[in-house]
Amino acid sequence: MIIVHTPSDGGEVERFDVKTVRSSEASRIATHLTEKMSWPETKKALADEDPDAMRCVAFVLKCRTSPGLRLGDFDPMVADLAVRLDRKEIEDWAEVAAGTIPLIDKPELVQMQTSMIIDEADDKDHARLVVERLLAGKFPPDLSGATPDPSSPTAEESTNSEVSSSGSSLTSSTSTDEPSTT
Structure with a gap:
């Protein structure tokens, strides 16, 4: 899950990857939540777009780059926060x-x-x-019994240096396990 903070005042959009929460941060999140939720409960609350859960997780992850930030200083409007799938x-x-x-x-x-x-x-x-x-019926790719194309270069032999046109965010992986279509 990715928490997306889109400030309505036109500020910079921020993305917080929930998968990167450390154990100590999960404990900190639990202490900030009024319900004192466990981490699994917090993740469920995030899936339900609970404003307290989104704010607390985003706050703790934002503290990585802004260590002096206080929870009271990070109070986005509810409509400015959303949970998206990675x-x-x-x-x-x-x-x-x-x-x-x-x-x-x-x-x-x-x-x-x-x-x-x-x-x-x-x-x-x-x-x-x-x-x-x-x-199109091509997901997931059927890799059983697949034989490599001998004319295709291996990863070590490939010299493709084309820039990816993917619009993926900095918080999500840009690599895929999908076979190349070129």
Whole structure:
């Protein structure tokens, strides 16, 4: 999960990757929450976009770069905070969906589900790509019995230096386990 802080006053958008929370930070988060939630409860509250949970996690992660920051100084409007799915969470969703979408006989229901997952993604371009592959029946990739193409260069032999056009955020992985389509 990624907490996205988009200040309504036009300030810089900040992204906080929940997967990077350290144990000591999880303890600190729990002490800041009025409900004194455990870490699993906090993660569930984040999935529900609980404002206290989003604020406290974002605050503790923001303290990494602003150690003198006080909780009272970080009080964004609720509408300025959102929880988005990271690239791995999108791929995990697609793995499950790959088994269930073929069973759905209403195209409008599939369209609604795939639109929702794209809306919930932090990296919408990646989510669109995953959904396209899913709907084309190419997700997850079938690697069983795959034989490498002898004409394809190995990772060590590859000299491709093209710049990625991915719009991925700095907090999400830019590498994929997907086979190259070029």
